Amino acid sequence: MTSRLKDNMILKNISLTRGLKTIFSSLNIEFLCPGLNIIKGENGSGKTSLLMMISTLLQEDRGTIIRFGKLKKNDWLNEHILIKQNSSLSDELTIEENLKIWCGLKGWDFNTDKIEKSLKNFGILKYKNFLVSECSSGIKKKAELSKLNFDESFKLKCWLLDEPLNHLDENGKLFLKKIMDKFINMNGTILQTSHEKKINHKNFKIIKL
Amino acid sequence: MKINFKNILIALIEKEFKSYLRSINNFMNMIVFMIAIIILFPLTVGPSEEKLTLVSNAIVWIALIVSIIPTLDKIYISDFKNGWLEQYYYSPLLLEIIILIKCFVFWFFLIIPLTIFIPIFSILLNIPFLIIFWNIIIFAIGSLGFCLIGSICSSLTLGTKSNNLISPLLILPLAIPIFIFGNGVVEAVKSNYDPLPNLYLLITVCLILLIISPLISAYSIKIALTK
Amino acid sequence: MINYLANPNRFLNFIKPIEFSIGVFSFLFIFIGLYLSLFNSPEDYQQGDTVRIMYIHVPFAWFASFLYFSISIASIFFLIWKHPFADIIARSIAPLGLIFSILTILTGSLWGKPMWGTWWVWDARLTSMLILCIFYFAYIGISNAFPRKIDGSKPAAILAIVGMVNLPIIKFSVDWWNTLHQPASIIRFDGPSINQEMLLPLVIMLLGFLFMSIFIILINIKTNLIYKKYQSEILKLG
DSSP states (O other), X not given: OHHHHHOOEEEEEXXXXXXXXXXXXXEEEEOOSXXXXXXXXXXXXXXXXXXXXXXXXXXXXXXXXXXXXXXXXXXXXXXXXXXXXXXXXXXXXXXXXXXXXXXXXXXXXXXXXXXXXXXXXXXXXGGTTSBGGGSOHHHHHHHHHGGGGSHHHHTSSEEEEESTTTTOOHHHHHXXXXXXXXXXXXXXXXXXXOOOSOOOOSSEEEEXX | OOOOHHHHHHHHHHHHHHHHHHTHHHHHHHHHHHHHHHHHHHHHHOSOHHHHHHHXXXXXXXXXXXXXXXXXXXXXXXXXXXXXXXXXXXXXXXXHHHHHHHHHHHIIIIIXXXXXXXXXXXXXXXXXXXXXXXXXXXXXXXXXXXXXXXXXXXXXXXXXXXXXXXXXXXXXXXXXXXXXXXXXXXXXXXXXXXXXHHHHHHHHHHHHHXXXXXXXXXXXXXXXXXX | OHHHHTSHHHHHHHHHHHHHXXXXXXXXXXXXXXXXXXXXXXXXXXXXXXXXXXXXXXXXXXXXXXXXXXXXXXXXXXXHHOOHHXXXXXXXXXXXXXXXXXXXXXHHHHHHHHHHSSSOOOOHXXXXXXHHHHHHHHHHHHHTOSSSGGGGHHHHXXXXXXXXXXXXXXXXXXXXXXXXXXXXXXXXTTOOOSOHHHHHHHHHHHHHHHHXXXXXXXXXXXXXXXXXXXXXXXXXXX
């Protein structure tokens, strides 16, 4: 726990191109660790690309990213979650199976109780046996965010959330705020992109792109 | 954090098995396609038995290969579209191994059941029993290699414009060694030679693919994910 | 040297003065080569005048294979050192290679009809040339199959390297499965077995084809560079 407090996440002199388009050139950011970092910017300013780059899905052209004291790539993959804007649930499986298999793929224990508990907190327990293709986008989003509500998720170092508030209703937003606060209190770091003006968290930093 | 690799394997196999089970109409499509080709051949070649015995073995093979290709070149596309390939990328297990398992599951649940149809079609076309037996063996081995080639081609074409027909174009030239050696086995059996050398060559090709294919597929999937 | 020329602008400056002379050379060599091969070379004692197709068939076949080899070398450069210019070179070579491989097959069947009595044989060498042609099709297809054209570069490069396995099969298949196609007669361990008088026009034709390929590839590279520049200008505006 103590060592984690010293760790930090810094982007130094990053430049990134996707295809022929230059997205960043010499970007320097120091993130608040632990704490909530809210990334703001216009459409097309590279918010999603930034998260994808931090999560190693995109390769930076120049510069260095210090991820919690230079974690190795494989360790880093196991130490964070990226929740993308469009859901990453398989249409052919039910919500419960999706989450169960997701836990399994992470190498965590999976049992029905654990998943039911997480779904119940988000208020979508009754949809657990629905195929994902039959669900509305709000329920898909909640199911997606239930991934954050497992015990193992709180032990991670970092959550990368791309527009987590889209499609969510009031209860969903409240509960998301609750688990985000819980995670920050457990010395976690959150990078969140958002268009919302009002921010209810205590300890946060706004990063403008 | 403790990572339980047994859980990863179980989850992976469960996922693949369930999604194949729920898209069972793919499997039905394959069978319907096969039957259509088998019926078309006698109609176009003519019903005389001498002509048919010359090409009967080829008919069975063409029916199998052509019916597999449309499913094979979409082995990753649905996972790519709904984000599961990314989840595979984040898994602590190496992507190469996940791909290998995925190919095995595909082969075991979708391709191996097709071997039941080889004897049925072969009887329709009067193929001798000995050759039916060898056909089943060659198909079981060769189709694994075929799946691995399909894995390369479908991972290369991830993210292309929809409705393009490139991957069949890629699969066929790469699969030529499998066809040549598979045909070599049958020819050897027909003319009473030893079929084993060709069979060993076929197995060698499949073993080489077993090593190369996951590496190339994983590399091109990683490229596709960054788009 | 390679590093110096890898920059597109320096490359363009470098080729500007020599481009014209390469074009002139290619014209001269092919002209002389054609004259020698059509009017000033002996008839084959078996094949008669038909043998003259060889003087364009062999360069087409050689360059179809050689250009594929250069595409895969450029692709290796592109994948390992991630230099975008290597990708442009590979893309510029591909159409020319496709045309050469199609022409190889066409001239081959024109030659085959009087000699073997058939347009096409499923001989190992012919089949592998056909496969090479399919690989060219696949390469061009996959490099243009993506919504953003540049996304196709890496898959196409991987395909080119995978397809390179095909090239040795073409070269040595004659010795592996010795069938209808005549054995290789120029590159052999015991020196060329071809008649000296026939060798000279062939070598001149090969040189002419080399210059012609370089000339056309340079034009393609220039076109692709301009297209890329145009695309990035559009991105800047939008």
